[in-house]
Amino acid sequence: MDIENFGVIEELYRDIKKEQEQQTLTLSKKKNRIAQIDTYLDGLLSKEQNDLQVFLPRKIEDVYHDVITTNKEEKEKLVSECDEIERFLNIGKIRLERLERIVENQSVLLHMKQLSVLDVQEKERQRIARDLHDSSLQNLTHLVHKVELSSLYIDQDPIKAKLELATVEQGLRKVIDDIRNRIYDLRPMSFDDLGLKETLLKLFSSLNQDGKFNIETDIDEIDINVSDSITELALINIYRIIQECVQNSINHSNGDKIRVTLRNEDNVYSIIIQDNGIGFDLKEAVKKNRHFGLSVVEERVFLLNGKMQIDTENGTSILIKIPKKVEGK
Numbered sequence: 547m548d549i550e551n552f553g554v555i556e557e558l559y560r561d562i563k564k565e566q567e568q569q570t571l572t573l574s575k576k577k578n579r580i581a582q583i584d585t586y587l588d589g590l591l592s593k594e595q596n597d598l599q600v601f602l603p604r605k606i607e608d609v610y611h612d613v614i615t616t617n618k619e620e621k622e623k624l625v626s627e628c629d630e631i632e633r634f635l636n637i638g639k640i641r642l643e644r645l646e647r648i649v650e651n652q653s654v655l656l657h658m659k660q661l662s663v664l665d666v667q668e669k670e671r672q673r674i675a676r677d678l679h680d681s682s683l684q685n686l687t688h689l690v691h692k693v694e695l696s697s698l699y700i701d702q703d704p705i706k707a708k709l710e711l712a713t714v715e716q717g718l719r720k721v722i723d724d725i726r727n728r729i730y731d732l733r734p735m736s737f738d739d740l741g742l743k744e745t746l747l748k749l750f751s752s753l754n755q756d757g758k759f760n761i762e763t764d765i766d767e768i769d770i771n772v773s774d775s776i777t778e779l780a781l782i783n784i785y786r787i788i789q790e791c792v793q794n795s796i797n798h799s800n801g802d803k804i805r806v807t808l809r810n811e812d813n814v815y816s817i818i819i820q821d822n823g824i825g826f827d828l829k830e831a832v833k834k835n836r837h838f839g840l841s842v843v844e845e846r847v848f849l850l851n852g853k854m855q856i857d858t859e860n861g862t863s864i865l866i867k868i869p870k871k872v873e874g875k
Contacts, residue, residue: 559645566638573631576624583621587614674728682724689717742768742781746806749789753796760803761792766810777870783846784808784815784868790843791819791864799823801861817866825858 590613692714699707737745743765750761770781788806795804801823809816840856843864847854852868 555645559642562638562641562645566635566642569631569635569638573628573635576628576631580621580624580628583617583624587617590614677728682721682728685717685721685724689714689721692717737770737782737785741770742785743808745785746788746808749785750792750806753789753792758802759796762803762805763807765806765808768808768810768815780815780850780868780870783850784817787843787846787866788817788819790840790846794840795819795821795823795862798826799862813870815868815870817868818864820861820863822861825860825862827858 692710696707696710696714699710740748746765747763750763754761768781770778788808792804792806795801799821801821803822805818805820807816807818843866844854847866847868850868852866854867855865857863857865
């Protein structure tokens with residue numbers, strides 16, 4: 547069951563439990579009425595019997611025939627209704643136990659997904675912090691030293707100072723470009739303007755600037771102009787998933803060919819990323835906590851209720867199925 551149906555299950559559980567409580571109350575009232583009838587009939591048959599034998603040589607059943615018959619018929623009906631309610635309660639109990647297990651399991655799954663969201667966010671923060679520290683921050687620190695050096699040269703050797711400042715200017719422009727690329731990576735502007743396909747093609751061109759890889763693509767057009775925030779979030783995550791997989795192939799596969807397929811099928815988005823690299827031992831990678839990028843991909847797929855298969859025997863092949871949001875749910 548998908549996590550989006552969790553609320554429906556909880557609502558069903560509450561409805562059945564409420565009905566159980568109402569039926570239990572009804573059963574209690576009916577059993578109390580049966581007890582009242584038994585008490586009434588017992589008192590009628592025992593106390594009045596002696597009195598009637600004194601005044602009338604007739605049996606109590608004959609004198610109070612209609613009253614006794616009416617009460618017995620009411621009792622039989624109540625007993626039958628109680629039996630039916632008890633059967634209903636037994637069935638409801640079984641259903642509640644099953645739903646409790648489902649709710650418990652889904653609560654665990656929901657908690658895991660909430661933790662995964664936090665984990666993905668934290669890993670994204672770590673990646674951004676690492677990238678900024680390793681590139682922009684170090685470059686800025688280096689440029690500060692050059693500015694300090696230029697201030698020493700400015701009186702003694704103005705020409706050398708100007709050359710140093712020109713180097714600083716070039717370095718600052720590079721840092722600006724780096725920061726702009728980081729911002730673009732957080733939310734590609736072309737995603738909203740050009741669509742998912744063109745944004746992916748632009749991404750591949752950026753990742754493969756040296757032309758080392760032959761990146762083949764077979765990507766369906768997908769409409770991103772949707773008012774549904776869940777669908778929009780899914781498409782953004784599909785972009786991130788493909789980005790991470792292709793980046794991993796470029797960095798680790800030692801191959802020269804990558805094929806990316808994205809199909810807009812009836813109920814799912816189907817993603818396939820293949821490379822002709824050396825592959826890797828998946829179990830060994832998990833043990834050694836390698837392929838950090840794939841763990842992020844797995845978490846994104848998990849958050850989208852998707853399924854993921856990895857084949858690493860002949861190169862690396864990753865198959866991902868992301869379900870679409872079902873209308874009306």
